[in-house]
Amino acid sequence: MTTTHQPQGAIVVGVHNRPSDDNAISQGIRQARLSHRPLHLIHALSPGIVPWTAEYIETKNLALKECRDRAAEKASDLDISCTLHVDEPAGVLVEASRSAALVILGSSGHSRSVDVARTAITRKVISHAASPVLVTPQFVEWDESGRIVVGVDATEHSMPALEWAFAEAAARNARLLAIQTWWWEAPASSLGGNSWDGDEVEVAESQRIQLTEMLAGWREKYPEVRVETWVTRGRAARVLEELSATARLVVVGTRGRGGFAGLLLGSVSDHVAHHGQCPVVVVPSNAHSQSQG
Numbered sequence: 001m002t003t004t005h006q007p008q009g010a011i012v013v014g015v016h017n018r019p020s021d022d023n024a025i026s027q028g029i030r031q032a033r034l035s036h037r038p039l040h041l042i043h044a045l046s047p048g049i050v051p052w053t054a055e056y057i058e059t060k061n062l063a064l065k066e067c068r069d070r071a072a073e074k075a076s077d078l079d080i081s082c083t084l085h086v087d088e089p090a091g092v093l094v095e096a097s098r099s100a101a102l103v104i105l106g107s108s109g110h111s112r113s114v115d116v117a118r119t120a121i122t123r124k125v126i127s128h129a130a131s132p133v134l135v136t137p138q139f140v141e142w143d144e145s146g147r148i149v150v151g152v153d154a155t156e157h158s159m160p161a162l163e164w165a166f167a168e169a170a171a172r173n174a175r176l177l178a179i180q181t182w183w184w185e186a187p188a189s190s191l192g193g194n195s196w197d198g199d200e201v202e203v204a205e206s207q208r209i210q211l212t213e214m215l216a217g218w219r220e221k222y223p224e225v226r227v228e229t230w231v232t233r234g235r236a237a238r239v240l241e242e243l244s245a246t247a248r249l250v251v252v253g254t255r256g257r258g259g260f261a262g263l264l265l266g267s268v269s270d271h272v273a274h275h276g277q278c279p280v281v282v283v284p285s286n287a288h289s290q291s292q293g
Contacts (some may be wrong), residue, residue, distance in 0.1 A: 002130075004081040009101045012028075013039065105136070123274075148172070151252045175230045181235070182233055183234065183236075208231045237272060241276060
């Protein structure tokens with residue numbers, strides 16, 4: 001059985017030994033090259049009611065090694081290793097995240113039939129990982145020349161996501177769009193909605209000021225990054241999903257509560273990770289510091 005030790009600070013890719021792993025592995029190779037880090041592939045076999053036979057485990061082990069060898073053919077410049085675990089997949093990947101720079105998973109959100117088990121694993125890993133988690137769609141093509149989009153909620157919980165997005169934009173020489181959304185239900189016209197227009201303008205201006213202040217330090221640290229900002233009234237999850245159609249990458253935070261929106265970022269990150277049309281990076285608010293470059 002493959003028991004190669006996971007290198008410290010590696011880019012970790014969770015694989016299923018299926019053709020649908022290709023996008024996740026390709027993203028792993030890209031991120032390993034950008035960050036000059038080793039690439040580590042992990043396959044976990046969930047313990048069954050009846051223990052797996054040694055022969056079955058060896059079959060999975062050989063398939064994982066073949067997967068690693070195919071990755072090595074594409075990226076002979078990288079240090080690529082792999083590990084097979086007989087344990088609950090989400091728990092294995094969460095544990096791997098404690099020493100990883102990034103964990104990469106494939107999403108089934110745009111497949112012809114949703115893989116319920118894979119979706120459940122992805123959701124658990126996003127919720128509990130110590131490192132950022134990149135979720136890549138398996139059956140969708142996206143614009144690699146598009147912008148990196150980062151969702152901001154005007155609290156300190158967004159800072160790790162902003163840091164990750166700026167560093168990634170600098171490494172990729174990509175444009176960065178920082179977006180902040182807010183949502184109030186518009187009052188019914190019978191309740192006297194004339195003052196609503198003024199309230200909306202006031203809220204939007206307050207959000208713009210907050211966003212500008214949040215970005216100031218990162219703009220100074222990364223002067224080479226071309227940054228655009230956008231403040232809009234709308235549901236954060238839906239707005240980010242729509243933007244993912246023309247983005248190369250969407251970055252969101254998690255475990256934070258937005259001020260005006262009163263929106264738990266965890267629900268936003270979960271929605272975008274499973275419905276985004278490009279790779280989505282979920283950065284926990286307490287993510288350990290692992291610089292991309």
